[in-house]
Amino acid sequence: MKFSIIITTHNRLPLLQRSIRTALEQTVPSEVIVVDDCSSDGTQDYVCSLCAQLQEKGDNRLIYHRNLENQGHSKSVNIGVDRATGDWVKLVDDDDYIAANCIGEMTHAIALRPQAAICSCQAVKVDEHEKELGRTKKVGPGKAFYIPQEDIHHGMLLEQVPFGTPVQVAFRRDAFLKSGGWDSSLDTNFDDIDSWIRIAQFGDAIFINQCLAYRTFWTGALNQRFSLEERLNTHIEMKQKIYQYVNEKYKAEIPHVDTIENYLKLHWALIALKDVKLYSAMKIAYPAICAPKAWHLLLKRFIQISQEQEQKKVSFEQEINSFSPIRKLVLIES
Missing domain, CATH: 3.90.550.10 (Spore Coat Polysaccharide Biosynthesis Protein SpsA; Chain A)
Incomplete structure (x- = not known):
């Protein structure tokens, strides 16, 4: 190789x-x-x-x-x-x-x-x-x-x-x-x-x-030269492409592509708010703000991030409390 x-x-x-x-x-x-x-x-x-x-x-x-x-x-x-x-x-x-x-x-x-x-x-x-x-x-x-x-x-x-x-x-x-x-x-x-x-x-x-x-x-x-709106639109385009490639065995369980698009709009609206760009936030969020399924996806994402952060904290504490410098590493299994 x-x-x-x-x-x-x-x-x-x-x-x-x-x-x-x-x-x-x-x-x-x-x-x-x-x-x-x-x-x-x-x-x-x-x-x-x-x-x-x-x-x-x-x-x-x-x-x-x-x-x-x-x-x-x-x-x-x-x-x-x-x-x-x-x-x-x-x-x-x-x-x-x-x-x-x-x-x-x-x-x-x-x-x-x-x-x-x-x-x-x-x-x-x-x-x-x-x-x-x-x-x-x-x-x-x-x-x-x-x-x-x-x-x-x-x-x-x-x-x-x-x-x-x-x-x-x-x-x-x-x-x-x-x-x-x-x-x-x-x-x-x-x-x-x-x-x-x-x-x-x-x-x-x-x-x-x-x-x-x-x-x-x-x-x-x-x-950084791209506006939030441009980055949002391209992000939506990427999700649409990914959607086309998802294996058939998952098609029945994944959210509809429209729900994912609305979720992304809510996500980028929050980024705009964080950057104190109120007009952009309002422009991006509407009408996704009225989509309950998109809010549900956003909440699930927040929970996922919170769990990852908590797990990271736990892992860090475990490393500090570990007395052994040797750790078993899990390699790829064929």
Whole structure:
């Protein structure tokens, strides 16, 4: 099994240097492809120089591609995957980076579940200065586990299967190509989630409950340029796509797509209220505010989040009270 790490970048050289360094420092050496979306900040000179230095040492892992004009994030991802030679692809945005054992742990988990098409891990959330802000939640039991293909979209629809952002996810290259790649019309607005939905048609999903990636939260994040209304509309579009892929065995028990749409409107209206955007909240909530089934879904989601937080607290207390440094890890069972 071979991995290709694809780093997409545009005018973020100081951050890109960190991403490249951590990709090259993997315990399992991997091909690293930098797709430069026509940067003007010295990125080309830096990466080409680094490629030459590595090649002098007989290391040909680093590959540089420069778009002749700015094409956007989604098209840059597609270009990178097209150039990749690995069986599996690990995406990294230039402001994110990965732990040294990221590819190694993913390789081990995939070897235990070769029919998988997509793999996700936990991430540490950091600020611009690499200060930890939190961690993404665990998904399911043990160190690693899998979800059969027929169950993935049902879990995604009910928000029980969160794959996460690109730095958390790896996928089989052939599944990506069959899925049609990233949709550039969604550039930086759910384009990753849209891809995970379609890749998940072609195999099982693996979740690794280890923080193998670092996700940067900062004011320059590209998705902040979209309004709440735009993000809501795309969120609804994603749920509609997931709905189409839900296995027939779940169709009788899942909420109607209209109920899910109203639930999302209530959810985003609450976000607007939190941001003190009263007009947007009122605009988003109507007429969903009159849909009792949507309120029921929202209440169930609140209860689920509350239970997860309580379980996290209990787990933390158990770790503190544990005297044994050795814990039994639950691995994937075939």
